Amino acid sequence: MSGSNDYKAGLLEKMPKTIKKMFNWGRSFSLWPVHLVTGCCSPEYMQLFGPRYDLERWGVLPLASSRQSDVMIFVGNVARKMMIRAKRVYEQMPEPKWVYVIGACASSKGPFPESYSLVRVKDYMPVDMFVAGCPPKPEAIHYGFLKLREKVLNEVEEDGSKEVVRTT
Amino acid sequence: MHRYLTDPFQEIEEVEGGLFKLNIGPQHPISGQGRFIVLTDGELVYDIEVDIGYSHRGIEKILEYKNYIQAVVPLERMVMLDTSNILMGFVRAVEELYGVEPPPRANYIRTIINELNRISSHLYALGLYAESAGWNPAVFIWTTVDREPILDILEMITGARWSHSFFIPGGVRADLPNGIKERILDTMDFLERRLEVYEDAWIYNETFRMRTEGVGVLPRDKAIEWGAAGPSLRASGVKYDTRLNEPYSAYPELDFKIVTHTAGDAYARGWVRFEEIKVSIDLVRQAIENIPKGPVKKALPPRPVKQEALARAETARGEINFYIYTEGRDKPYRVKISPASFRNFFVIEQMPKIQEIKLADVPPLIYSFDPWFLDADR
């Protein structure tokens, strides 16, 4: 869960729960990812936006700018040299934001475990969704997106007791 | 020893004389991760510096821990687009070390998979090139459509869309399935119809020619001196293609020509790639018609016969070469990979020295060389 340090309660916080749920419903249909394609899973990611596995019907628009995006997608292996810049792009994104990790390399270095230059994403920033595969088929990445949408729609507290509707 | 650290957050830096250094990257909207630092005054570009290493994995070190069959898996992930052409270089080098010739049926299967990968990779590169010149993103989505039938064929043969791991030293892993010949011939007909659409809308289009003709002219002697590779070398008039100069697999028995151009500018480089797709379609048709019968793999002997070998293969981006040094064990002692994009980046850096480049021409110039950052970084 990513949260900001100096968070001030705004107008949205005082609204009733149904209004907050409506905002989340709108957000889930318009998740714009920022494009951080670092590894060999990238051609598989590009095939997702073709006509066969059309991802844009869920409102996903691949955008280059980080100031207007909601999701940060790590596609493929991340080298140590790239991680500093990726962290800066992550900090440029406005709240609320999620992180989606595709591929075996970004989760746990994949077929290169002895590499001196690769790192794991979860050591540097909080991650919301992992998809395994080398490379994962487009149907698998698609399924991961749908699960991420469910996460955006409802947030439940850790012990399952209270349902929390997150707005930031 | 001198060592200069690059500042990770250097964005714009003022240099005297009214010039400033602009940082393009490392997060690009088009492809890969790599940084270009251009020295410009807002209109003309005086110097380009290329900063790579954002996808470095250290494959050369990893290969020292794997034997020759295990090495296939990390090695082919160097460039996911044409994995089999990269593996050709490695497999040829190992076969030379052990003195093994693969059986003829394996050669033909390798050729078919190589050419299918080459078509797929050229389509992707042309899509990115069009996107950088302004056709955003229509042509790129068309190429996504055209790659799907090719990936279906590859999945039927090998079991995976991109990462086949199908070539091993001594042959290929398995034989072709039934009914693949009709499927391949249908797909080649489909691709030829699609190429006519590209010709009308894009390659012979006036706007595209205006945007890319005369940009980044690379003369013939400089192309050889700076070590350009692949279609960039052939667009400057050098007749070099590893498939004809040092034939391997089934190429000695097939009939085709090298595509060259004399202009050496960005348009010529795109045109050469486009024509090579037609050559590849013809090669696939010839290979699938004349494929011989027989076994598909041969075992390696227990000891190598030579100590070192240098093997070259032609990938879609250019020639890759592998130098393997072995001390007689089942793991190599040293593998040196010299990919094509690594040399093309040096050529991009030298371009402002021989001609005037405008700032708006920098993306078509870069993507006409088809640089793949993962390839250069290994």
Place this chain on the structure above:
Amino acid sequence: MRLKRMDPKRLSELLKDRFGERITITSLEERRLFFKVDYEIAHDVARFLKENGFDMAITMGGTDFPKRNVIEIFYGVWSSTHDFVAFMKFDISRENPRFRTFIDIWPAVHNYERETWELLGVDVEGHPRLKLLLLPDDWSFEEEGYPLRKDFDSSRYRSPWGDET
């Protein structure tokens, strides 16, 4: 002056005539010539190759041999007139590895020499831009070492499996 086309056997004879004992031919094949030279005449041999039509450098690197206490540097050059590859190797000492650059003869080896400097720890004298190319910006040679050397320990970078953190 047009060069007459030659094959690897003819090139090996020319090299032996010109440089005599200081060249050892290790392997002569249909399109390859592997040979080893002393470091002192390496630049003269390179210039001789360039004059005879070997104009495009296709590979360059180094191998670490701790048992023989040397680092072996190799250059592979292709000729557009003769259409084969000449592969030149020379040894430098492992305690104080250094050699002078070849970029005035073959400009294409610029980035290859940078990579050899950072991955093997070999000092290249006369190279105009010895900056880090592939390694991360915060790599420290004193603590982590040179990756392609044989005494580099890869096991401390190995990522944990499964549920370990």
